Amino acid sequence: MPYPIDPDGTVHLGERRVPVPSSVSPEAQAYLASNPWGDAPLPEEPVPMWTLRDAMAPAFEGLNQHAQALYPVDIQEEQINGVRCHRIQAAEEDRRVAGKVLLNMHGGGFVVGSGALVEGIPIAALTGITVICVDYRLAPENPYPAALDDVIAVYRHCLEEFGAGNIGLFGSSAGGFLSGQAVIRLQQVEALPLPACVGMYSAGGNLFDFGDTRNIFTLSGFYGQESLPLGHELSEVTAYLGGADPRDPIISPETADLSQFPPSLLASGTRDALLSAASNFHRALRRAGRDADILVYDGMPHSHWYALDLPESREFYAFQADFYRQHLGL
Template identity: 55%
Template sequence: MAYQIDKDGSVRLGEGRVPVPGGVSAEARTFLATPPWAEAPDPDAERLPMWALRGFVDEQMKMIGDAALQRYPVDVEEIEIAGVRCHLVRPREIPSENQGLTLMNLHGGGFVMGSGSLVEAIPIAHQAKIPVIAVDYRLAPEHPYPAAVDDAVAVYRTMLDYHRPDQIGIYGSSAGGFLTGQTIMRLEKEGMPLPACCGVFTAGGDLGDLGDTANIFTLMGFWGDLILPVDHEISEIRAYLGGADPRDPAVSPIHGDLSRFPPALLMSGTRDAVLSATAGFHRALRRAGAEAELYVFEAMPHAHWYTFHLPEAQEAIGIMGDFFLRWLRGARN
């Protein structure tokens, strides 16, 4: 079923109309009435695998990152940790109570794009007043699973040389959110100390089944084209898995023991194709006895916190920063 977006941000599905809810900000209404990305340079983009558009999307992400630097002034330094390219994103001021605390960010991009993206690291470093290590992990299809997890674990292992595990948090959006869960499962399997907390944003714990919203949105073509199921021939998830079993708990943590999973913040929106995956993982964590919080923003699409001027984005970034600070400063005590 084809959809179209009206000038007021409402969505038309055939003869039906889905209005923007009344509680959404004026800025969000304008945003919802605008296509989420600039027009792709290739007219056949919809039939190309996501990684074929890597250069175009990475350019868009760099523009968003530059805008983030204007709004959230921080210092950025390219570094190498354990042979992995990273960026150290440091706030201009670090309060005494935040000394020694740090975060690792695993960027989004469908596992196949996003190299060097700092759109998640910059706002959080500024908001929480904590340094963030943004990991430029290897991408599929050139480097399928477990390459990205290997890189994240290598960086984390080196961070442990300088920080206690209870001083470290790991987070990511979209693919980075899935990678966050996979990294934690690998750390657990290898007997390494787990971080104090984590953020799984617009992501879940099951790469083999993204749930109801992904199927519905894909059928409608309504922002669902951001996610292609694993059985699709040009699926970015399929390219990432590279033959790995999506039911393996190391790949899809929801199939494993989540009882020792660190305190987790999960976040999505009602116009996000990955909402079901996020909500399902939250329930799985709670059933296992893990500490987990879920925030769902009305009418917000995939990773709306990338659109920094929205009040809803600022609220989301504030929630993220507060959550990390609460646990890194010793909420377990």
């Protein structure tokens, strides 16, 4: 492993030691020193993430169950325009907000994560807004544009039911990339009204250059703080692209006309391989004159908010909820 982790969470970058910063909570300190995805041994050499689907499925289901225990919701599986989805609503009917919807695209490197609801459950409970989690098709069996086609199909349905001004998109990692891609596809190809807001977390605006932090930390969020050899994440991107040009403005919105991009919230952490990517996209949005904000959590790895018990995660979900309420007119 290129970046060994000490039992206290200290990372070794060559001869340099990077201890866990004192700014993080005690819970986060313990999290950074552990492997939240279990004790199973990790591969010594890069392996395609999609070969680990069966091994990772129990972890995703465990996260779903834990999220539902912390944030009571009702969940209904349904088909929307031929796409498998889960509709999540606050458990108490009097807390449900009518006429608003958020579409969530799960993480998983475009190749795993089917049925992952851990991002949608807290938001539905905190805001009362209906969250529809889109179980988009996965690569490599279904390369680009299959996943994006599924997102657009669900958006079209929601456009008829709710209207663009009452729809928000959000997702982490692959789901964050898909959220940005969907906006440009809606604008450039579908000529449909854009959503009211977009949340893109542990994600960036292009799939051809993840920037400096990709070369500092491997993209290993699904293994907690364990690191896989540099380059592991690239096989998932290649599988998703399926030969498509990564510089296509729909695939890499950072290269597109961003002048109409909706208000956006981005987030990352200083141990996230995609911090540079998120920062660069945020700057591109601001250069285009768009309303865009970014939250960066000290010491936190890729998509740390999947660790639901961390104070940093609770804080981030609260920030998200405020963002969605503001831009959906609540």
